[in-house]
Amino acid sequence: MTEDASQLTEIEQDALAEIANMGVSRAASSLRLLVGEEILLSVPSVKIVTRQAASKLVERENAKKLVAVQQTFEGPFAGKALLIFPEAQSLELVRSIVGDQHTLEDVIDLEQEALAETGNIILNGCLATIANVLNRTMRMSLPSIVRGDGATLFEVQAPASGEQFVLFLYIDFNIKARNVRGFIALLLDLHSIAALKTIVNDFIEAIEKQPSGHAG
Template sequence: MAQVVALTELERDALTELVNIGVSRAASSLRKMVGEEVLLSVPSIEVMNPHDAARLIGEREIDDLVAIQQQFEGAFSGRALLIFPEATSLDLVRAIIGDDVPPDQIAEMEQEALAETGNVILNGCLATMANMLKRSLNISLPEVIRGDGARLFASSQESSNDGLVLFLYINFSVRNRDIRGYIAMLMDLPSLSALKELIASFILRVVGDEA
């Protein structure tokens, strides 16, 4: 069934470009939050089932994972996750709230700082994508969850047989720290098919404008 919504190379390139525009806008918003340069890029996108996504992140990351989760609904619907290894998430929090905050206060501020960062990045990414595809999305408030890949990708809403994950690697630099993470968008097949059609229309518009 996954082949029904397999992206062509051109569609994958277009989606990567849309996501990169989205995260660059999110980086601009984060820059205002932290008062320093923030660089974000998405070098690659993979489409896979949730089980394979959980296995892949498990192979790459031995630490527990921290994720910020938001639901999105509209022309395409699903669940977006911004995922960091736990050690990286603490580094991110320190980068955002500053190194002069006492360690005992960092723990208290961590949840809020992560939720706000996730909200900025996921909202910026999803809203920009939807806007460029000439659609709109309703996006829920952020929720911080912890666990391994299997827990993060498990959901009562998507069965493993009827859902796919857009799995995005992100390179993240703030206050000269190199922070790696992932964005995952879990969608059922109808939503991914709708996204594929919107991307195809976007490509036609761009090609038409350039012709």
């Protein structure tokens, strides 16, 4: 791991958090339209950590059984975007989307399709906004569903193969009227972190040249 890629300056962290906030706010608006209920968001967190540490960050409150919608993305930097929540809450999330009039059997039957579509809308909205803010384009894969603990979601190898440090950008979301809480997370390897740092610094320079000195 090179020293430059392994660290973010304070201004890089702030810029990434602000950009992520734009993306996740767009994603939250999409989720709000889907469920018709208020969505609460936390402040985005940006960290460079090991995959093992990232896996532990999503296993909060002893919730090791997780379900995630994941999509890979490619462009000037590449990685994986995930919509993650405890498996125990996945049916409640689906019910909030398809409606309370459906039976449990219906909800179970609809779960895979509803989760994939939800993840696709939210993750695409988030990544498209981030790419647009940075004046770049992204290509995203079709969504897939992954179940397991944090290591399964982040494909943690033991011993780690290849780059084990990643940029972990995540934000909590909470569907206020229901017991559904989760993460939106972006995972990038060191090569993509270096590319992203260059793009973010170009973004920072452009902002600093504006008369207001603010991203607006």
